Amino acid sequence: MQKLSNKTLSDINQNCSAKIIAIDHEEWFINKAEALGIKINNIITVTHKRKKGPICVNINTTSFMMRLSDANRIKVMKL
Amino acid sequence: MKKIALIGMPNSGKSTFFNSISGASAKVANWSGVTVDIESVKTLIFGEIAELIDLPGIYTLKSGSDDELVVHDFLKNNEIDEIFFILNSSQIDRQIDLVLQLRNLGYKVRLLCNMSDEAKKNGIEINYKELEKRLAIPIHPISAKFQSGYEFLNQRLQAFEKKISVKPLVQNEIYQYVNFPKHSNDKTTAILDKFFLHHLWGLPTFIILLFVLFQIIYGIAEPLQEVMGLVFDSAGEYINLYLNQNLPKLFSSFLYDGVYLGVTTVLTFIPVIIIFFIVMSFIENSGYLSRAGFVMDKVMEKMGLDGRSFVMILFGFGCNVPALMSTKIMRSKTTQFLTMLIIPFSLCSARLQVFLFFTAIFFSPQMGALVLFFMYILSFLIIIITALIFKDKKAIHESVLIEMPPYRLPTIKQTLLTAVHEINHFLKRASKFILGGVIVVWLLTNFHVSPNVTIADHISSFLSPIFDPIGINNKLIIALIFGFIAKEILIGALAVIFSSNMDTLGEILQSEINWQQALSFMTFTLIYTPCLSTIATIKSQSKNIRLVATSLLWSLALAWIVSFIFYQLLINFS
Numbered sequence: 243m244q245k246l247s248n249k250t251l252s253d254i255n256q257n258c259s260a261k262i263i264a265i266d267h268e269e270w271f272i273n274k275a276e277a278l279g280i281k282i283n284n285i286i287t288v289t290h291k292r293k294k295g296p297i298c299v300n301i302n303t304t305s306f307m308m309r310l311s312d313a314n315r316i317k318v319m320k321l
Numbered sequence: 322m323k324k325i326a327l328i329g330m331p332n333s334g335k336s337t338f339f340n341s342i343s344g345a346s347a348k349v350a351n352w353s354g355v356t357v358d359i360e361s362v363k364t365l366i367f368g369e370i371a372e373l374i375d376l377p378g379i380y381t382l383k384s385g386s387d388d389e390l391v392v393h394d395f396l397k398n399n400e401i402d403e404i405f406f407i408l409n410s411s412q413i414d415r416q417i418d419l420v421l422q423l424r425n426l427g428y429k430v431r432l433l434c435n436m437s438d439e440a441k442k443n444g445i446e447i448n449y450k451e452l453e454k455r456l457a458i459p460i461h462p463i464s465a466k467f468q469s470g471y472e473f474l475n476q477r478l479q480a481f482e483k484k485i486s487v488k489p490l491v492q493n494e495i496y497q498y499v500n501f502p503k504h505s506n507d508k509t510t511a512i513l514d515k516f517f518l519h520h521l522w523g524l525p526t527f528i529i530l531l532f533v534l535f536q537i538i539y540g541i542a543e544p545l546q547e548v549m550g551l552v553f554d555s556a557g558e559y560i561n562l563y564l565n566q567n568l569p570k571l572f573s574s575f576l577y578d579g580v581y582l583g584v585t586t587v588l589t590f591i592p593v594i595i596i597f598f599i600v601m602s603f604i605e606n607s608g609y610l611s612r613a614g615f616v617m618d619k620v621m622e623k624m625g626l627d628g629r630s631f632v633m634i635l636f637g638f639g640c641n642v643p644a645l646m647s648t649k650i651m652r653s654k655t656t657q658f659l660t661m662l663i664i665p666f667s668l669c670s671a672r673l674q675v676f677l678f679f680t681a682i683f684f685s686p687q688m689g690a691l692v693l694f695f696m697y698i699l700s701f702l703i704i705i706i707t708a709l710i711f712k713d714k715k716a717i718h719e720s721v722l723i724e725m726p727p728y729r730l731p732t733i734k735q736t737l738l739t740a741v742h743e744i745n746h747f748l749k750r751a752s753k754f755i756l757g758g759v760i761v762v763w764l765l766t767n768f769h770v771s772p773n774v775t776i777a778d779h780i781s782s783f784l785s786p787i788f789d790p791i792g793i794n795n796k797l798i799i800a801l802i803f804g805f806i807a808k809e810i811l812i813g814a815l816a817v818i819f820s821s822n823m824d825t826l827g828e829i830l831q832s833e834i835n836w837q838q839a840l841s842f843m844t845f846t847l848i849y850t851p852c853l854s855t856i857a858t859i860k861s862q863s864k865n866i867r868l869v870a871t872s873l874l875w876s877l878a879l880a881w882i883v884s885f886i887f888y889q890l891l892i893n894f895s
């Protein structure tokens with residue numbers, strides 16, 4: 243078992259994957275994210291990054307874009 | 322009559338399905354408990370006429386977003402007989418929970434597994450029979466894009482299982498019924514994304530693409546618009562002559578100057594809207610719009626907007642109306658309203674005509690080009706300033722979670738259906754409002770308070786203390802009142818007001834006003850309310866009178882302030 247880290251989704255490099263361990267956000271966001279597959283224990287892959295800009299992520303068969311401020315609120319464990 | 326509600330997550334192909342069934346016959350009706358427009362269509366389903374109701378896309382039943390609230394309120398306040406739940410088969414694993422939730426609330430749910438073509442291509446196998454048994458709901462694989470799998474709609478209704486609730490699916494249970502390939506088969510999307518989302522090439526590619534599309538839209542639409550204008554003009558001459566000979570003057574003027582001119586002005590919008598929507602629906606359906614949103618998001622975030630707003634504002638430079646209509650895909654009301662507030666400041670082609678006319682009269686060709694360029698810059702500046710002033714301070718870091726669908730090649734049929742749908746939408750909602758507006762302007766300019774003084778004259782002399790400091794005289798004020806209908810008729814209105822014909826209008830204008838006044842008039846024309854069609858569209862899209870009022874008042878106030886600054890600077894320092 244890896245040690246719990248303080249990493250957030252925004253720390254993950256392009257083309258790297260991570261496991262979601264917590265989503266610290268407003269309820270509506272958590273609900274929507276969950277419906278899109280962004281929920282605890284799922285593996286998320288960062289597919290594109292823009293400098294200080296949004297990131298593009300992939301879970302299972304779905305891709306979405308997310309702002310950095312939101313990615314900052316998703317705690318992950320690097321794989 | 323049976324009522325069937327169409328429910329599904331965003332991007333599951335709900336609109337494609339609804340458009341393919343309704344064509345141009347969708348209607349907006351009132352439903353209790355909801356204030357937004359909900360479209361529905363009456364059509365033959367299961368051998369009887371039923372009403373299919375298109376509800377907004379939702380992610381959950383918990384009322385989080387505005388759209389979710391609408392669906393929630395709709396279901397609470399209206400009796401419905403059945404739900405068609407439409408989902409994207411490739412994402413069945415994450416969309417299925419919502420289906421069961423609805424079923425267990427007691428609704429008769431029928432599951433339409435859409436995009437079955439794509440799922441098959443991606444190597445996804447669904448065991449429909451077993452899943453049907455497990456969920457105790459009828460399931461139909463369909464493809465809305467290719468309109469296949471619709472046969473079930475023609476069958477007599479199958480009996481529904483009793484309303485016993487079924488156990489929710491436990492985690493990963495769905496994978497007993499659905500087989501996903503180990504690796505995604507969709508290599509095309511990954512490759513295209515490497516290019517379109519690239520941190521260096523992404524932006525230039527986007528700009529070039531937009532430029533090309535823009536050229537296509539207006540390269541085709543403008544000549545069409547001109548031809549239609551010419552046809553209406555020459556037909557109008559005959560109609561006018563006929564009316565004049567056979568009807569009392571006031572009545573024939575009402576029919577011609579009011580109704581005919583108003584209606585035909587609206588009609589000339591149609592080519593632009595059709596072509597715009599063909600292109601827009603292509604960009605959206607191909608999956609590129611959300612990529613453009615990604616590329617532009619960082620800049621637009623500072624203005625309280627999201628990346629997709631940029632595309633819409635830019636299209637507003639062609640015509641504000643379709644640009645405003647396309648904001649409906651934005652799911653955040655704050656962002657949508659702000660985008661709608663700034664689009665009318667995009668220098669549309671109708672205003673360009675006025676500016677071309679004025680610059681040709683008042684400036685040398687070199688100077689004229691410079692003035693024109695300046696107008697475009699001014700338009701951009703006003704957009705930025707308005708966004709900065711009106712942006713929701715909280716929205717700066719507004720969360721954005723936008724799905725990036727795979728790239729798809731839209732079919733021609735699908736694209737045309739969308740265009741037809743939108744035109745229908747525009748005509749139905751805007752026409753009454755526009756006709757009303759035209760009639761009001763006709764009354765203002767034709768009804769006399771005393772001999773030789775119309776209501777408009779009265780208003781313009783009443784307003785002249787306000788317009789004097791910006792160099793706009795009484796006659797120009799009346800032209801501005803006409804300009805409310807549409808900027809296209811401004812020049813024509815000037816000709817009537819200055820009692821000249823088109824050929825001599827230039828000379829007359831030159832003798833009546835100076836270039837500073839002309840520039841002030843152009844500035845005012847750029848910023849104040851673009852046209853009735855725009856206001857009608859803002860009203861029908863937003864259902865928010867406050868937004869309409871803000872748009873009107875802010876644009877008028879800003880138009881005055883900017884014109885004042887320019888005019889005073891010009892007359893004092895030149």
Ligand SMILES: Nc1nc2c(ncn2[C@@H]2O[C@H](COP(=O)(O)OP(=O)(O)O)[C@@H](O)[C@H]2O)c(=O)[nH]1
Nearest residue numbers: 331332333334335336337436439464465466606
């Ligand atoms: N391959 C495929 N694509 C589809 C199908 N139905 C819809 N689409 C595409 O899916 C995207 C989203 O569809 P849309 O109707 O706008 O989704 P909505 O958000 O649910 O209204 C569009 O690009 C459609 O062209 C289908 O049956 N097969």
